[in-house]
Amino acid sequence: MDLALEGTIDISREIAYRDRAIVVLLAGAGVRGAELFRDPRDDDRNGVTWGDIDLENHSLEVFGKSRQYERVGLPSAAQDALQRYRRIADPPIDDWPIFPTNHAPSKYAAYRDAVEEDPDADVAIDDALRSAQVPPPALTKAGGRSVMKRLTKEASINLENGEYLKPHGARRALGAELYEKGHSELAQSALRHKSIETTHESYSDIQAKDVADGIDEVRE
Incomplete structure (x- = not known):
């Protein structure tokens, strides 16, 4: 977004604020790309709307992986990004998609x-x-992936095999950060895993490293 506002890259102010909101929701709130964007193959996934946001209770309602509507907690960075973007987007009605095509x-x-x-x-x-x-219509999942590819390129982030920062990778990074800092239950809640066992399995690599480091500390 900063590159756009500085004129370094050629996109509109609204798109810049939109892109920031997408990244913050994926990386800061643990929302799945399939929950944010429209899936043309799934009539129940039409993308989130401005009416799905409840800033008073710091939450966003999404159609979850469980195929039930779920509430996602919005940290302050996500709230700020959405509020700034909303002032620019100026949606005329609550049913307006947050990320239109x-x-x-x-x-x-x-x-x-x-x-x-x-x-x-x-x-x-x-x-x-x-x-x-x-x-x-809302931006599609494919459109969301295109946004992430563009942002990866604009930020000069070089990943192996020409990969890009994928929506799921941003969500996983949030869980890893919380898990590494000893907040496994918070990671479970943020990622909306049904059980703590699922969270432990998802970050078994971190758990194994912690065990190895613990053994080394004891033997020193």
Whole structure:
């Protein structure tokens, strides 16, 4: 986001704030990409909307891996990123997706489905959707991955085999940070694992290292 605001990279201010919100939700709140974005193959996954946010209770409602709606805790950094982004995005209704698609044909299709006619040729599709209070489709999972690929490149982060910072990797990094600092139960809650055993299994590599380090300390 800082690169965009400095003019180092050529993206809009709104996109810059959007990208920051995506990264903070993935890396700071442990939200899954499938919970943030739309899945064209799953009618129940339409992407999060502004109405899903409850800043008073520091939470975001998502359609979880359990296929039930779940509440995700929003740390202060996530709250701040969403509030800043909302001021720029200025959603007209609560049903507006937090991360709308930039795919113009999808926007036109949404307008036609809701209004049953084409928008005025002299009106931009984004303005037409806002005027009619018709939410555009949310960014897809593939679109979210494209954002992460671009951000990885812009930040000059070089990973093995040409990989990029994937949404799941950001979530896993949060859990690893909490687990390494001895907060396994907090990691379980943040990642919404059903049991602490699942959390221990997910970070068995860290657990094994801690055991090895403990043995070395005792033998010194």
